[in-house]
Amino acid sequence: MSEGASEILHLDNVSRRFGGLQALRGVTLGIARGEVLGLIGPNGAGKTTLVNTICGVTPASGGTVTFLGKNITRIKTYQAARLGLSRTFQIVQPFAEFSALDNVAAAALFSQPGESLTSAREAARAHLAFVGLEAQATQPAATLTLAMRKRLELAKALAMKPKLLFLDEVNAGLNSAEVARATKLIHELAAGGITIVMIEHLMKVVLNVCTRIAVLHNGQLIADGAPRDVIKNPAVVDAYLGQQYAQRNAAGV
Amino acid sequence: MWLTQVLINALVLGCLYACIAIGFSLVWGVLNVINLIHGSFIVLGSYLAFGLYQTLGISPWYAIIVAAPLFFVLGYLLQFLLLNRVINAPVLVTLTMTFGLDLILNNAMIYFFKADYRKLTLSPPMGSVSLFHAVVPIDRLIATVAALALTGLLYLVLRRLRVGRAIVAVRLDRDAAVLMGVDVKSIYAVAFGLGAALAGCAGVLMALVYPISPLTSSTFLGKAFVVCVLGGLGSVSGALAGGVLLALVEGVGTTFLGPEHATTLSFVLLIVFLIVRPQGLLGRKGFE
Numbered sequence: 001m002s003e004g005a006s007e008i009l010h011l012d013n014v015s016r017r018f019g020g021l022q023a024l025r026g027v028t029l030g031i032a033r034g035e036v037l038g039l040i041g042p043n044g045a046g047k048t049t050l051v052n053t054i055c056g057v058t059p060a061s062g063g064t065v066t067f068l069g070k071n072i073t074r075i076k077t078y079q080a081a082r083l084g085l086s087r088t089f090q091i092v093q094p095f096a097e098f099s100a101l102d103n104v105a106a107a108a109l110f111s112q113p114g115e116s117l118t119s120a121r122e123a124a125r126a127h128l129a130f131v132g133l134e135a136q137a138t139q140p141a142a143t144l145t146l147a148m149r150k151r152l153e154l155a156k157a158l159a160m161k162p163k164l165l166f167l168d169e170v171n172a173g174l175n176s177a178e179v180a181r182a183t184k185l186i187h188e189l190a191a192g193g194i195t196i197v198m199i200e201h202l203m204k205v206v207l208n209v210c211t212r213i214a215v216l217h218n219g220q221l222i223a224d225g226a227p228r229d230v231i232k233n234p235a236v237v238d239a240y241l242g243q244q245y246a247q248r249n250a251a252g253v
Numbered sequence: 254m255w256l257t258q259v260l261i262n263a264l265v266l267g268c269l270y271a272c273i274a275i276g277f278s279l280v281w282g283v284l285n286v287i288n289l290i291h292g293s294f295i296v297l298g299s300y301l302a303f304g305l306y307q308t309l310g311i312s313p314w315y316a317i318i319v320a321a322p323l324f325f326v327l328g329y330l331l332q333f334l335l336l337n338r339v340i341n342a343p344v345l346v347t348l349t350m351t352f353g354l355d356l357i358l359n360n361a362m363i364y365f366f367k368a369d370y371r372k373l374t375l376s377p378p379m380g381s382v383s384l385f386h387a388v389v390p391i392d393r394l395i396a397t398v399a400a401l402a403l404t405g406l407l408y409l410v411l412r413r414l415r416v417g418r419a420i421v422a423v424r425l426d427r428d429a430a431v432l433m434g435v436d437v438k439s440i441y442a443v444a445f446g447l448g449a450a451l452a453g454c455a456g457v458l459m460a461l462v463y464p465i466s467p468l469t470s471s472t473f474l475g476k477a478f479v480v481c482v483l484g485g486l487g488s489v490s491g492a493l494a495g496g497v498l499l500a501l502v503e504g505v506g507t508t509f510l511g512p513e514h515a516t517t518l519s520f521v522l523l524i525v526f527l528i529v530r531p532q533g534l535l536g537r538k539g540f541e
Contacts, residue, residue, distance in 0.1 A: 055432070081434035093432075095425040106422050109415055111434035117415060160433065 008033045008164055008195050009054065014063035015219075016046075016053050023049045025219040026063070031164070036186070036196045038210035038227070040203075042240050045216040047199045051166045055087055056080045068163070081111050084163035088153040088170055094141035100148075101137040104128055104155045111160035120159075127155040131185060147178040154185060165189070167198040171205055183208060203231070203245070215240060258387040259508055263501040265389065265397045269458060271496030272400035273473055274480035275407060275489060276451030282487045283424045283444045285344060286336065289351040291452050292474030293358040294324060298456020299465040300366055303373050313373065313457050317399065320453040328449025333442040340441060355470075362467040370464040396458040403454055407447065408489040420444050424487070475516075479523045485533025494534045498522075 009031040016024040023046045031037055039047050052058045054065055056077040065073045067083060075083075086107075094103050104124035109115050115123075128134050131151040136144060144152060150170050157165055167186065171179045179202065186209050190196055200206050206213060206227065213230040215223040217239040223230045230236055237246045273295060280288045298320050305311040305319065331354065339346050379391040411417040422430040423440050431437055455473075463469060476499065484495020499519055506518040526533065 057432075076436075077431045078434050078436045081432055087432065093426060093429045095422060095429060097425060098422075106418060106430075107433045110419060110422070110430065115415075117413065117418065156433070 006032050008068060010066040011050075011054070012064045012066070014050075014053060014060045014065060016049055016058060017061045018058075023219050024053065024060075027216075027219075027221050028063075029214060029221060029224065031195060031197065033195055034190075034193055035212055036190045036198065036210045038206040038213040039197055039199045039216065040201070040206060040213060040240060041216035045240075046219040047216055048168060049219075050216065051087060051168060051197070051199065054080075055085055055166070081160060082113070084161065085166070086111070086157045086160040086162035086164075087166035087168060088150075088157050089168055092146070092149040092153050094144075094149060094152055094156075096142035097140055099138050100128060100133055100141055100144065100152055100155075101125065103141050103152060104159045107156040108159040108161075124155070124159055127158045130158065130188075131155045132181075147174050147181075150174065150178075150182065151185070154182075158189070162194060164195045164197065167196060167200075169199055169201065171200060171202050179205065203241070207231070255508070257385045259504045260501070261384055261387040261389060263504040264497060265393055265500075266462075266504070267497030267500035268397045268400045268404075268493070269455070269462065269496070270476055270480050270499055271484075271493045272403055272451065272455040272458065274477040274484070274496060275404055275492040276448035276455070277474075277477035278481045278484075278486055278492050279407070279420075279451070280445055280448040281481060283420055284332075284336075284340065284347075284441055286340070286347045286351065286445075287344065288445075288448065289348065289474065290331075290355040290358060291448070291477055292470035292472070293355050293362065293467070294328075294449050294452035295456040295459060295473045296362060296465065296467055296470045297358070298324065298453035299373075299460040299463075300362065300456075301453065302457040302460040303371060303465055306373055306375075312375070313461055314395070314399070316457045317403075317454050320457050321450045324453030325446040325450040327446075327453075329442045329446035331449070332445035333438070336445065337438050337441060340438075359467050359470055366467065368466055368468055370466045372464050373460040375461070392461050396461050400455070400458055403451060404489055404493060407451065410447070411489070416440070416443055420447075472516075476519070479519050481533070482523050482526050482531075483533055485535045488535050491533055491535035498534065 007030045011027055011029045014024055014027045027050065041047055049058065053060050056075045060073055064071055067085065072080065095106065098106065101121065101124050104127050105120040108120040108123045109117060125137065128137055131154050133148060133151055133155065136148060141149065141152060154170065171182055174182060183205050186196065210227055212225065213227045214221060215230060215236045222239060223233045223236045231241060231249060237243065277288060277291045280286055301320055302313045302316040305316045306313065336347060336350060339350055375392055381388050381390045382394065411421055419430065419435050419440050420443065423435060423437055427437060480492060480495035480499055483498050484491035502518055502522055503515045507515050
């Protein structure tokens, strides 16, 4: 973990309860500027809930969230978006009838007060080019393939000029060529200095991209550290990776 | 030629119908609120035009400039202070709320203005012109052009302005819009304010065509409802198409069957559309 000054986000003892279900239990976690943090854990571990809690979609029931030195625990979702917290969705959510270009332009337009429609469209064009969708700019989002929609989500998130970007399973449902392409984009983003938190099930991608891994299990943080150490941690192997993965990994496969 | 006369009357009335319906359609489409105060807003707009003309001699053309901001603020506040509290409740709750608000506003108008029918008559009268052998009163013609202009203005607001894009985005996907930084509650208030402003302006224009009384509010509400179903929710062009179609059916029907059947015809048409083409002529999900 890094010292407080270079931390962009700090969670202190954050918990979230849905009725009888304790989805997050006392999660304390700091994220350093420029870091690429992989958030892993079994289904239902609370990964998406954690991101939703930070973004104000489901505010924390206890604890505090600090972003850039400001307490944002009770922030409204749209205010979080304007502060520079942006996210993609596990289930892609474009405006189906807007063109790809207008989808990205909308993200630029609404997240930054003072942005004009023309400048938003210009910025959108650049972001579409970055994710390789310039040829589909005028197509309605509903007509794009899943892989394209995932990249559209990324372009939308980027158009919001994020300081901290959450990627929620951007590789789920993609074939290996598409995964390779998405991984390359994430590398480029990280190189560009954006702090990234990614929820990801593909360990190959996590190990390839992340500088640090945090593991959630039953709403609790059970491990946090350098990728090579975390995947050898017995608790993580038990809860998530499984013995087979650990043995293959030890054998160097 | 009686046919050109009927067609031109339908076009004139159709544009006014579209203007009545467009604000109703906007609120319904974006907020999913069936706004039962809409008819009373229109009548209140008519009284505003009537009062300004009778007491200060301000012509209805200028009354629009007064009505638009006044009704916008009224609508914005109603949504912001009252309707936003129940906006996520089932549609029946918001329907009940607008029903109650309509009762209050309508009865207040009956109390203050009485239920007598009044008529705004311009003096000196503006006369009429002949268009393709059909006679059209000039004041009606100008009202039609103004109605078209208001409709076009809404189209431009929704397409070109930031707030307009936000309204369309909220209509398409509220949750996604929030995550991009749209303050949905204030967008709801703006949309409702725009709906009210359009109703108020439509009322000013209708004052030139229809007799004014609080009792006509349900007629206007009924027309707005039918136009939305005919044209389809969710587009400015849909409201125009629905308005002209309704006026045409009423016009032709009245010519052959007599004026007493106009309302029956329009509701028969409504039922036919609900069965055969429930999405309307030009219905779509986005609003532009």
